[in-house]
Amino acid sequence: MKKSNELFNTILGLDEPWEVERVDLSIEQNEVTIYVKYNSNKGICPECQQKCDIYDIRESRKWRHLDTCQLKTYIVASLPRIKCHAHKVKTISVPWAESNQHFSYLFESYAIEFLQATLNQTKVSRLLRISFSQINTIMKRAVNRGLKRRSQAEIEYLGIDEKSMKKGHNYMTILYDLQQGVVLDAIEGRKEESAIKVMQSVKESNHCDSLKAVSMDMWKAYINSSKAVFPDVDIVHDKFHLMKYLNEGVDKTRRKEASKLYKVDDNSLKHTKYLFLKNTENMTAKQSLRFEEVKSMNLETCKAWAIKENFKEFFNCTTINKGKFFFNAWYNDVKESGLKYMIEVSDMIARHWNGIISYLRHKITNSLSENINGRIQQIKTIARGFRAFENYRVSILFYLGNLDMSSQGIL
Ligand SMILES: [Zn+2]
Incomplete structure (x- = not known):
């Protein structure tokens, strides 16, 4: 022995x-x-x-x-x-x-590595012969360790975005470090109160002295929370959200015009919804031909589509002055078009001018959040949903927070 x-x-x-x-x-x-x-x-x-x-x-x-x-x-x-x-x-x-x-440090580290490799708590719980709640405890402790160690990196650009949690109106707010491509934190809800809370917590546990801008939708709660927590930092309205509003304007115009045309037995706009929403470079040859045909008909929807397409040029402007010049010309074109829904969107964009023009200063977007949203969905599906939001948050940070979670004994 x-x-x-x-x-x-x-x-x-x-x-x-x-x-x-x-x-x-x-x-x-x-x-x-x-x-x-x-x-x-x-x-x-x-x-x-x-x-x-x-x-x-x-x-x-x-x-x-x-x-x-x-x-x-x-x-x-x-x-x-x-x-x-x-x-x-x-x-x-x-x-x-x-x-x-x-658990010993080595057991905990093994469980952490295993979880990260499989993304699957149920499988790891079965293979390591520990309960689901013990898995949750290991993950929670790992995330807390990681969050405590994170204060080293300077954050220059933050992104804030919402994600729906279930069907219905359950939302969470996620904060990203846009340069590192990681989730900094997540909180239940998307109201000003929640947004302020999560921004405050990120501000306290990270170096935000060099923060230059926060990228976001034109959602009032996020604008107000950023102004409250980071009063001297620029707000940049995200390009993809802006394009989404313009696309919605095109779609509303199409729906209205299509129903007007159907009344006089004109089917020109039938089955065209996705032609107007799709990027022309992603179309099949058949779709391109059909789209060219529709565009030649001088419809209001085509004018709305052109307005939306033209706006993309704004993001390529190389100076603030060029941006101002471009926007004024575009805004006048929209007014002259008389297209109600496009005018509504252009007015909304104009009302958020400071956050629009600051894009040219910082050139940041929330495109990262699109990618991360897909991965969050994957985590949620494998875990078969989360009963408590805190477990959901822990999982998001565990897999997408890029945290140093190694257990203390084997640092
Ligand atoms: Zn002592």
Whole structure:
């Protein structure tokens, strides 16, 4: 038995005064239990690192460790308490785990890597033979560790966006670091109160002194929250959201015109919805031909479509002055077109002018959030939905936060 004690001493990386006392094997229960002993009458105070006298020994504790040849393996030890002059009676730290946790550092790290590789909590819970709630605890602890270590990087560009959580009107707000391409945090809701809360928390746990701009939709709650938390930082209205409003203007124009034409038996606009919404470069040859045909008919919808297409030129303007010049000309064209829905969108854009023109200063967009939204959906599907928002948030940060979550013992 002495040999196996030495073997486990080496495997666990134990140094004096820690020592494996004995190893029990239970074939019936598929378990290996490693009993570890502390051989000294002195110990280190966990608060001040001073060497102190041992005061007493607490009852034994058990930690799940990595399997030994597919046998569940536990470490069992009775932890001494020291008496420090400054910090009174304290339990000493152990080298293989946090003393108040159920898993060793190595087990936890293995679970983290496994989860990241599979994205699948159910599978990992089954293969590691631990409960779903223990998986959640490991993930939550990992995320909290990661968030505490994150304050190093300077953030220059933030993105804020909403994501619907379920069918209906449940939303969450997500904050991104646009340069690193990571999720910084997520919160339930998309009202001003939630947005302020999440921005405030990101501001407190990261370096935001060099923040230059926040990219967002023209959603009032997000504009107000950014002004409240980062009053000196530019707001940039996101290009993809702007194009979405313009597309909606084109679609409303098409629907109205189509129904007018149907009344006089004119089917020119039948089945054309996606022709007007699709990028021309993504069309099939057949679609292109049909689209050319529709465009030659001098319809209001085609004028609306041209207005939307022309606006894309704004994003290519190389200076603020060119941008101003372009916008004024475009805005006049829209007014002259007399197209109600396009005028409405152009007025909305004009009302948000500061956030529009600042695009040319910073050239940032929320395109990253599109990509990340797909991955969030994947996480949600694999986890078969989340009952509590906090678990959802933990999963998003665990997989998409690019956090350093390694457990303390193996840093
Ligand atoms: Zn102390």
